[in-house]
Amino acid sequence: MxxxxxxxxxxxxxxxxxxxxxxxxxxxxxxxxxxxxxxxxxxxxxxxxxxxxxxxxxxxxxxxxxxxxxxxxxxxxxxxxxxxxxxxxxxxxxxxxxxxxxxxxxxxxxxxxxxxxxxxxxxxxxxxxxxxxxxxxxxxxxxxxxxxxxxxxxxxxxxxxxxxxxxxxxxxxxxxxxxxxxxxxxxxxxxxxxxxxxxxxxxxxxxxxxxxxxxxxxxxxxxxxTIPQLTTAMVGRPVSELGPVLAAGVGAESDGGAMPERRATGPVVLGLRGVRATRADGSVALSGVGLDVRAGEIVGIAGVEGNGQSELVAVLSGATRPESGTVTLGDADITSASPAQRTRLGLGVVPEDRHREAMVAELSLSENLFLGRLHRFRRMGLLDRRRMDAAAGDLIEQFSVRTPGPGTSMGSLSGGNQQKVVLARELSTENLQCLVAAQPTRGLDIGAVEFVLNQLRGCASAGNGVLVVSSEIPELLALCDRIFVSYRGALLGPVDTAAATAGQRIGELMTGTAA
Ligand SMILES: Nc1ncnc2c1ncn2[C@@H]1O[C@H](COP(=O)(O)OP(=O)(O)OP(=O)(O)O)[C@@H](O)[C@H]1O
Missing domain, CATH: 3.40.50.300 (P-loop containing nucleotide triphosphate hydrolases)
Structure with a gap:
């Protein structure tokens, strides 16, 4: 050597x-x-x-x-x-x-x-x-x-x-x-x-x-x-205990059980009608998008970067106002609502660029977990930090955030742990009706990916609508009831996720080679 x-x-x-x-x-x-x-x-x-x-x-x-x-x-x-x-x-x-x-x-x-x-x-x-x-x-x-x-x-x-x-x-x-x-x-x-x-x-x-x-x-x-050997060393438990999506990813069999089956029977919780948006350079980002997400279902959006997905999430989060069209959450028209109003009405949003849009690096982990909801911990105008830190402690444990404690600054957490904090906050939105998650597993280790996928499933099973925007097609296939493909500002599909050819079909729609 x-x-x-x-x-x-x-x-x-x-x-x-x-x-x-x-x-x-x-x-x-x-x-x-x-x-x-x-x-x-x-x-x-x-x-x-x-x-x-x-x-x-x-x-x-x-x-x-x-x-x-x-x-x-x-x-x-x-x-x-x-x-x-x-x-x-x-x-x-x-x-x-x-x-x-x-x-x-x-x-x-x-x-x-x-x-x-x-x-x-x-x-x-x-x-x-x-x-x-x-x-x-x-x-x-x-x-x-x-x-x-x-x-x-x-x-x-x-x-x-x-x-x-x-x-x-x-x-x-x-x-x-x-x-x-x-x-x-x-x-x-x-x-x-x-x-x-x-x-x-x-x-x-x-x-x-x-x-x-x-x-x-x-x-x-x-x-x-072998890859399973590396995986075992990484997560400290046998690969056979991984869920089916991840086990498939490392080429191993799994006894993690079949995907839960869900039916989309609930009312529409998130609705878009004729939503148009343009980019700063004048190009069309969204060309009249319509979409319904029902209570209890997970809808996926796949697509090659730059086909309107980011703008769609920005319109949903309230960061961008659409030029025309409407967005509804439950019975409320939220087209012009501020991000804070949307949160109060029960919309959770995990943006793609968490570092810039979803956290304040200088604030503590606790404060980041309850951003916009600090009123919950106010007593006679004063912030009850002990109660806030205790609530943060519960979420830290539930989401396995690796940190010395709730007072740690958000900026000193590792990238993946910062992401878990944002997910924990949005999944615990009060009166949650719908969760919009952009690239929810990006930067996460494989154990954490499995955990997040289960959280999203649990969120839908609890009667919420879930919209996932992701470039990870196997994850979307394992998670979603319906998948649309974002292509040049339009949503194509939906693709039937139960069909054996679903992955191939999504690939064709993404690259514009579909018949
Ligand atoms: N500047 C810092 N101040 C305090 N703690 C820090 C700092 N940088 C890293 N840490 C801590 O050191 C540990 C290792 O972090 P590091 O960023 O190296 O992890 P990583 O393996 O790269 O994680 P990820 O996959 O999430 O990016 C973590 O507990 C993190 O919170």
């Missing part, structure tokens, strides 16, 4: 009382893709940030290509040949791709013409073609992700860390990213890929390491490992 591109020995890192990493040993070979797996809060991002110089480890040592390595900052890590693509995007939306890259490349003294040559080379070598003149805010999420990767590669790193890059991508974009990772490894670079998706691990990893509670819980070369 050659000298490892990266070697970690006994790395430990705490945040106050939270031991995020304990005694982590890791060896990444050059020319390989090394996947890091683990439940939400297992320490994956912390590990990447330690290697990238954003965090200093409390214990342990690192070597890079055999040389002692202790970066004091990301700039120092970059100078040593390490690059990182973070979970959250860092591009400036009001600037073009080239402007963003030149800003990053300042330290490299890149000139505009030289940048174009470099971009052409990266496009050829790593399947990363991007339009330098495109305005970032107008680009779909998958294209922005590519720009983030290009930005990281401009320094020609020997080691590149990708922290959950595929969470926001659709299947076609994931295929492209996998090709990029393989091309990077073929060029001799070491790629560290954090992911929750075991299908990707099976396709792309040469080696894998599982973190659990900040410790290495398993891993090795993929030629000597």
């Amino acid at each position: 050659s000298t490892p591109a990266l070697q970690l020995t006994g790395i430990g890192k705490s945040f106050g009382d939270v031991l995020a990493l304990r005694g982590v040993d890791l060896s990444v070979q050059p020319g390989t893709v090394h996947c890091i797996l683990g439940e939400n809060g297992a320490g994956k991002s912390t590990l990447c940030n330690v290697v990238y110089g954003g965090l200093r480890p409390d214990t342990g040592t690192m070597t890079l290509a055999g040389r002692r390595y202790a970066p004091g900052s990301p700039a120092a890590a970059m100078a040593d040949g390490v690059a990182m693509v973070h979970q959250h995007f860092s591009l400036i939306g009001t600037m073009t791709v080239a402007e963003n890259l030149l800003l990053t490349g300042r330290g490299l003294r890149l000139r505009r013409a030289e940048l174009r040559t470099r971009l052409d080379r990266l496009a050829d070598d790593y399947h990363l073609r991007i339009d330098p003149d495109a305005l970032v805010s107008a680009m779909p999420i998958g294209a922005r992700q590519k720009v983030e990767i290009v930005k990281a590669l401009l320094t020609d790193p020997a080691l590149i860390l990708l922290d959950e890059p595929t969470g926001v991508l659709d299947p076609g974009e994931i295929d492209a990213l996998i090709e990029t990772c393989q091309a990077l490894a073929a060029a001799g670079k070491a790629v560290v890929l954090v992911t929750h998706k075991l299908g990707e691990v099976a396709r792309v990893a040469d080696a894998a390491t599982v973190l659990r509670g900040g410790e290495v819980a398993g891993g090795g070369r993929m030629s000597e490992l």
Whole structure:
């Protein structure tokens, strides 16, 4: 075996009382893709940030290509040949791709013409073609992700860390990213890929390491490992106990039982009639959409990113006012209602961009759980924090949020745990009639995905309507009574989810190749 591109020995890192990493040993070979797996809060991002110089480890040592390595900052890590693509995007939306890259490349003294040559080379070598003149805010999420990767590669790193890059991508974009990772490894670079998706691990990893509670819980070369072994190390229980959707995802049998059967017999709780909306650039986002969601049913919306799904959720949440058409919740016309009024009327919304739209990083977990509902805990004008924290404690336990307690700041939770908090809040909306959930399982570990799917089923079984917008077709098929496909601002379908060909039919509608 050659000298490892990266070697970690006994790395430990705490945040106050939270031991995020304990005694982590890791060896990444050059020319390989090394996947890091683990439940939400297992320490994956912390590990990447330690290697990238954003965090200093409390214990342990690192070597890079055999040389002692202790970066004091990301700039120092970059100078040593390490690059990182973070979970959250860092591009400036009001600037073009080239402007963003030149800003990053300042330290490299890149000139505009030289940048174009470099971009052409990266496009050829790593399947990363991007339009330098495109305005970032107008680009779909998958294209922005590519720009983030290009930005990281401009320094020609020997080691590149990708922290959950595929969470926001659709299947076609994931295929492209996998090709990029393989091309990077073929060029001799070491790629560290954090992911929750075991299908990707099976396709792309040469080696894998599982973190659990900040410790290495398993891993090795993929030629000597199976996906069910990795899953067991990750969740700490046998794969046979996973539910059917997830077991299928890891290629295992399950005794998790059949899907519950439900009938859509209730009244319409959420209704859209002739809803039209346009984007900032004047293009049509929703072209007269009509949809009914009934009490007790789960309706799914699939679609390739950029076909109107995000705008549909924005219209439902009250973030965007439609140009024409109506939206009703139960008997109430909520077309012009504010987000807060919608919450009071019983609409729960889990937006796609939770980080920006659904949480306040500086506030505590408790405050985030009861945002807009603090009146419940007021007594004679004063906030009864003890009662609020106790109620938060119940939700934290119910949703297995990994945190020291309800007073912890929301921003210090791991990405997946932040998401669980938003779900917990919206599912516990008072007088809930309908829940709208955009990409509800994005960024969650497989145990948490199973939990969320069961919560959504439970929400419908309790007599609420549920509308799920997701790019995860197997999850939609396992969950929904009816599925529509969002295509160029219209809803196509519904697709009969009981039909054996449902998945194929959805794929055809998504890509516009349906007869
Ligand atoms: N800046 C911080 N301050 C306090 N605690 C932190 C901070 N960053 C991370 N943590 C804690 O360290 C632990 C590990 O978090 P980390 O983000 O590394 O997990 P992760 O495996 O990347 O999770 P996810 O899959 O949800 O993104 C968590 O308990 C998290 O709350």
